[in-house]
Structure formats: C-alpha cells, structure tokens
Amino acid sequence: MDVKSVIKESITRRDFVKRSTMAAGGGLLMGSLPIGASAYAAGSDTLKVAVVGCGGRGTGAANQALNADPGVKIVALADVFRDRLDQCYNSLAQRHLESGRLDVPEEHKFVGFDSYKKAIPLADVVILTAPPGFRPAHFEECVNQGKDMFCEKPIATDAPGVRRYMKAAEIAREKKLNVVLGLQRRYQTNYREGFKRVAEEGLIGEIIAGQAYWNDGGVWVRQRENWMSELEYQVHNWFYFTWLAGDQILEQNIHNIDIFNWFTGEYPATAQGMGGREVRTGKEYGQIFDHNAIEYTYPSGLVLSAQCRHQRNTWSNVGETLRGTKGTLTYAGFNNNAVIRDYNGNVLYDHDGLNDPNPYQQEHDELFKAIRTGGYIDDTDYGAKTTMTAIMGRMASYSGQMIQWDDAINSDAQLMPYDVTAETAPPVLPDENGFYPVPVPGVSEPH
Numbered sequence: 258m259d260v261k262s263v264i265k266e267s268i269t270r271r272d273f274v275k276r277s278t279m280a281a282g283g284g285l286l287m288g289s290l291p292i293g294a295s296a297y298a299a300g301s302d303t304l305k306v307a308v309v310g311c312g313g314r315g316t317g318a319a320n321q322a323l324n325a326d327p328g329v330k331i332v333a334l335a336d337v338f339r340d341r342l343d344q345c346y347n348s349l350a351q352r353h354l355e356s357g358r359l360d361v362p363e364e365h366k367f368v369g370f371d372s373y374k375k376a377i378p379l380a381d382v383v384i385l386t387a388p389p390g391f392r393p394a395h396f397e398e399c400v401n402q403g404k405d406m407f408c409e410k411p412i413a414t415d416a417p418g419v420r421r422y423m424k425a426a427e428i429a430r431e432k433k434l435n436v437v438l439g440l441q442r443r444y445q446t447n448y449r450e451g452f453k454r455v456a457e458e459g460l461i462g463e464i465i466a467g468q469a470y471w472n473d474g475g476v477w478v479r480q481r482e483n484w485m486s487e488l489e490y491q492v493h494n495w496f497y498f499t500w501l502a503g504d505q506i507l508e509q510n511i512h513n514i515d516i517f518n519w520f521t522g523e524y525p526a527t528a529q530g531m532g533g534r535e536v537r538t539g540k541e542y543g544q545i546f547d548h549n550a551i552e553y554t555y556p557s558g559l560v561l562s563a564q565c566r567h568q569r570n571t572w573s574n575v576g577e578t579l580r581g582t583k584g585t586l587t588y589a590g591f592n593n594n595a596v597i598r599d600y601n602g603n604v605l606y607d608h609d610g611l612n613d614p615n616p617y618q619q620e621h622d623e624l625f626k627a628i629r630t631g632g633y634i635d636d637t638d639y640g641a642k643t644t645m646t647a648i649m650g651r652m653a654s655y656s657g658q659m660i661q662w663d664d665a666i667n668s669d670a671q672l673m674p675y676d677v678t679a680e681t682a683p684p685v686l687p688d689e690n691g692f693y694p695v696p697v698p699g700v701s702e703p704h
C-alpha cells in the first residue's frame with residue numbers, strides 16, 4: 258500500500274463523524290421546539306440580538322448586525338466585566354442610541370460568568386464573542402434555547418470542547434438553526450473566487466503542498482488589576498492562557514489553515530511540528546508559545562507547512578500559498594491580494610480585493626438574509642473540524658510528537674473546565690515568582 262492509501266485509510270470522513278459522535282460526552286438538554294429561520298419572515302419586523310462577550314469583536318459584530326438588517330435591535334449585553342460591557346454599550350450608543358436600535362435597559366446588562374444564561378433568552382439571534390474556551394458552553398445554551406447565531410472562531414480550545422460543540426451542533430441541525438462562523442475568509446470575495454478557480458475549475462491542478470502563515474509582532478497584553486482574583490486576571494488577559502485561547506495556532510493561524518481544509522474538502526491525517534517561547538517570556542505572557550511550526554499531512558498526500566509567530570523585528574506575513582501540479586495561488590497583503598501563476602511565471606488571475614465587500618459585514622448580511630428569507634446556513638461542521646485541526650497542531654508542537662487525527666479528536670486532554678463560575682479554580686496557577694507552567698516538547702503530553 259502506498260503512503261497516500263495508508264493515510265487515506267487512517268481517516269475517512271465517515272470514520273471521523275462516527276468516532277467523534279461515539280466519543281461525544283456533553284450534557285446537552287433538548288430545549289425549546291425547533292425554530293426554523295423562516296419563522297421570522299412572516300412575524301415581527303424586529304430581530305432581537307444579544308451579545309455575549311462585549312469586547313472588540315463583540316462590539317464590531319453588533320455594529321455589523323445593525324448594519325445588516327434595519328429590523329435588528331441590540332436588546333441584551335453579557336460580559337464577565339462591567340467596564341467592558343460599558344465600553345461596548347457606549348461605543349454602540351454613539352451611532353445607534355438615537356434611532357432606538359440600541360435598546361438595552363440596565364436590567365438587560367448582565368455581568369458575571371453566568372451572564373450568558375440571562376441574556377440569551379431575551380434574543381432571537383445571539384452573537385458569541387467571548388474567549389474561545391467558553392464557546393462550547395455558550396453555543397450549547399443557544400442551541401438548547403433555539404437561537405440563531407453568529408459564533409466567533411475557534412469553537413473550543415480542547416478536544417472535549419470540540420466534541421461538546423459537535424454534539425450540540427447535531428441538535429442545531431435538527432432545529433435548523435442558522436450558525437455563521439467567524440472564519441471570515443469563507444465570506445471574502447477573494448477566497449470565494451479563488452475557490453472557484455482552484456477547487457472547481459482546477460486552474461492550478463491538484464493541490465500537493467502549501468504554506469499558511471500568521472507571522473507578526475503580536476497583540477495586546479492586559480495587566481493585572483489589584484481587585485482581580487486569579488481567575489479574573491486570566492480571563493482578562495485570556496490570549497496568553499491555553500485553556501482560554503488555545504495558543505496562537507487556534508487564535509490566528511486557524512484562518513490560514515482553514516483555507517486548505519476548505520479548498521481540498523479534507524482534514525489532516527497527521528501533524529508534527531515544533532514550537533516554544535524565546536522572546537515573549539515574561540509572566541504577563543502566561544503560558545503560550547511565541548512560535549509554532551506545524552507540518553500537516555492530508556489524506557490526499559498534500560503537505561501543509563503552517564507557521565505562526567509573535568516576535569518583533571522578524572519577517573511578517575499573514576497569508577497562504579497553495580501549490581498545485583500546474584501552478585500556485587498566493588494570498589498576501591492587507592486585502593489578501595490573490596494571484597494565480599503557472600510554472601512559466603504567467604499570471605492567470607490577479608485580484609487585489611480593494612473594492613470587495615468587507616467580509617465581516619458579509620457574514621452578517623448573509624446571516625440576517627437567511628433568517629429573513631427562510632434560508633439556512635450551517636457553518637458548524639467545518640468550524641469544529643478546522644478548530645480540531647488547529648488543536649492537533651498545538652498538540653504536536655507542545656509535545657514534540659507525531660499526532661494522528663483519530664487520537665487528537667478522541668483525546669481526553671481537557672484544558673477548559675466544563676462549567677466556570679466565580680469560584681472555579683483556574684486550571685493553571687502561577688508559581689511563587691508569578692510564572693505559569695509552559696509546555697516542554699519531549700516532556701509534556703499532547704494537549
């Protein structure tokens with residue numbers, strides 16, 4: 258048997274679904290009766306929206322929902338921190354208070370770890386934009402209550418969380434809930450056009466290799482405030498804690514890796530790689546790596562090199578190159594400029610994307626259109642599997658081991674507590690000098 262057949266045999270999509278269903282362990286309750294998207298078309302003109310996680314993305318997504326449909330009203334806000342909720346409210350108020358489309362009285366502003374449970378019942382559509390570790394619980398609650406959703410990526414930070422999400426997604430499908438996921442390249446014209454040319458028209462031939470980069474100088478760091486418990490501090494500075502964010506592979510490189518999953522219709526059979534932290538070593542950077550390099554091998558034989566790095570004064574690139582038997586497709590630059598070349602250097606396609614619709618807005622335009630017209634969007638399947646792809650890469654990087662897809666999706670390495678309250682002990686604690694445990698390849702178990 259050749260290498261391709263061995264890999265193919267180790268994972269088929271049917272196998273994946275069967276195993277992940279068998280392994281699913283979530284405590285999902287059946288909620289209200291199915292709400293078909295078309296329920297709104299003939300009903301009230303108002304679509305009530307709640308935001309769970311009122312930070313940068315939650316505020317942005319709320320604006321995009323308001324822009325997408327004149328009947329949208331923001332009716333509830335939920336966050337762990339009152340100041341974040343207020344910032345979100347004040348930012349939305351500047352544009353939408355006078356029109357009455359920001360309609361959040363004090364009693365609909367919910368603060369705390371259980372705030373989502375209070376906000377979700379008030380809405381028809383929910384925006385899920387809290388840190389990723391909380392996503393399975395928030396998603397499950399929306400599904401139980403029959404809500405349509407805009408759900409940010411990634412959908413979990415560990416394999417048990419992915420399985421919990423997938424179990425809830427099965428019920429979402431039965432209820433025909435619309436779920437648009439925040440992997441916005443799938444809503445971006447450049448990528449949709451590229452998909453047509455590559456996956457449908459075969460312009461670069463069979464995809465046999467690729468590169469996926471998210472290399473830049475890094476993101477925000479949030480300082481500890483005196484009044485914060487250890488749990489609150491970690492949630493505040495969530496990007497640097499694996500149980501909350503998943504590491505940079507899940508937070509950012511996932512966008513680039515997803516292109517390969519999408520264009521090939523496959524998910525990797527294996528991952529191996531390396532990573533560590535060299536320049537971002539302070540205690541304020543929690544426990545995640547500042548660089549990861551993962552080599553994924555797909556069932557078809559495609560080998561993908563995925564890199565992510567947060568180190569200043571190093572080569573920056575956020576983009577992808579797909580290498581086919583006949584040519585290449587490269588996405589690069591601020592607008593993800595798309596260029597297809599054959600191996601004689603001829604440019605077969607070039608699109609700068611400058612005048613294309615904003616993909617973040619497009620996500621909401623399509624979500625609310627589907628809700629209004631009885632359409633149906635379900636991004637949960639690829640959302641879960643692409644998140645799993647990124648988790649598998651992290652497992653390889655943290656442990657230094659070769660990771661098989663089946664082992665990854667069935668892993669019991671649980672980073673995120675099933676339920677978090679103000680009393681929950683954080684899963685990682687600082688040592689006496691304030692430093693958090695950092696994975697050591699060759700020593701740490703895959704997680």
Ligand SMILES: NC(=O)c1ccc[n+]([C@@H]2O[C@H](COP(=O)([O-])OP(=O)(O)OC[C@H]3O[C@@H](n4cnc5c(N)ncnc54)[C@H](O)[C@@H]3O)[C@@H](O)[C@H]2O)c1
Nearest residue numbers: 310311312313314315336337341386387389391409410439
């Ligand atoms: N698709 C994209 O390009 C894109 C861009 C930015 C962020 N995101 C995603 O959006 C999500 C949020 O990122 P952000 O940049 O807005 O971060 P952020 O820190 O600005 O916002 C997160 C908010 O959630 C709140 N929060 C924390 N735990 C909560 C809980 N249990 N319940 C309710 N609220 C809680 C925080 O207090 C904060 O206000 C992440 O999953 C991130 O990956 C996606």
